[in-house]
Amino acid sequence: xxxxxxxxxxxxxxxxxxxxxxxxxxxxxxxxxxxxxxxxxxxxxxxxxxxxxxxxxxxxxxxxxxxxxxxxxxxxxxxxxxxxxxxxxxxxxxxxxxxxxxxxxxxxxxxxxxx
Amino acid sequence: xxxxxxxxxxxxxxxxxxxxxxxxxxxxxxxxxxxxxxxxxxxxxxxxxxxxxxxxxxxxxxxxxxxxxxxxxxxxxxxxxxxxxxxxxxxxxxxxxxxxxxxxxxxxxxxxxx
Numbered sequence: 119x120x121x122x123x124x125x126x127x128x129x130x131x132x133x134x135x136x137x138x139x140x141x142x143x144x145x146x147x148x149x150x151x152x153x154x155x156x157x158x159x160x161x162x163x164x165x166x167x168x169x170x171x172x173x174x175x176x177x178x179x180x181x182x183x184x185x186x187x188x189x190x191x192x193x194x195x196x197x198x199x200x201x202x203x204x205x206x207x208x209x210x211x212x213x214x215x216x217x218x219x220x221x222x223x224x225x226x227x228x229x230x231x232x233x
Numbered sequence: 234x235x236x237x238x239x240x241x242x243x244x245x246x247x248x249x250x251x252x253x254x255x256x257x258x259x260x261x262x263x264x265x266x267x268x269x270x271x272x273x274x275x276x277x278x279x280x281x282x283x284x285x286x287x288x289x290x291x292x293x294x295x296x297x298x299x300x301x302x303x304x305x306x307x308x309x310x311x312x313x314x315x316x317x318x319x320x321x322x323x324x325x326x327x328x329x330x331x332x333x334x335x336x337x338x339x340x341x342x343x344x345x346x347x
Contacts, residue, residue: 127273153335153336155338161321161340161341161343162338162339162340162341163276163323163325163341165335165338168335209275209276211276220278220281220291221276221278221336223276223277224275225273225275226275
């Protein structure tokens, strides 16, 4: 069975600091997909990134970057120069097989950016 | 207008009552999902549907039922609500035809069962 572990329950950093959110996954499939979602205080879930198991290239999107390492089964998320608007709960998720169906979520990391 | 809508956004009900949560989407996606979110537990899949004639149980389907009335509508029912069904409920959609299939979520329904 697939599993996603986000060991960091809560993180607080001062604005403009860099912060990394950890995600470790378990799966028996060779084809799988990893996702990150953001849940701001308003409660909705916002899609951030999708990565398939065959693509280990790191990705950067503005202040956000993702480091995918199959050797350690990790898909970590770094926010550079954090801002107050980054305060949210962040979820890592895993899907086996075809793609987006049947997501297994981690328990989330609550990130608080202190002004 | 939002692509995925959920009604109601908030609901308070009493133990034993039957309630229905509704989800509608304008994205044209064929796949729809219901999740619940509990503090410290992340999101867990209740039911999912890959098309109008396809309904599948998820991880925690006991106490729930669903109806896929049309491609764009997927309803979740609690036949006899109990307090431990108090949670935040999310509907999501995805499109198999997309090269990078991704689930997109509605705004959520906060349910309190007294």
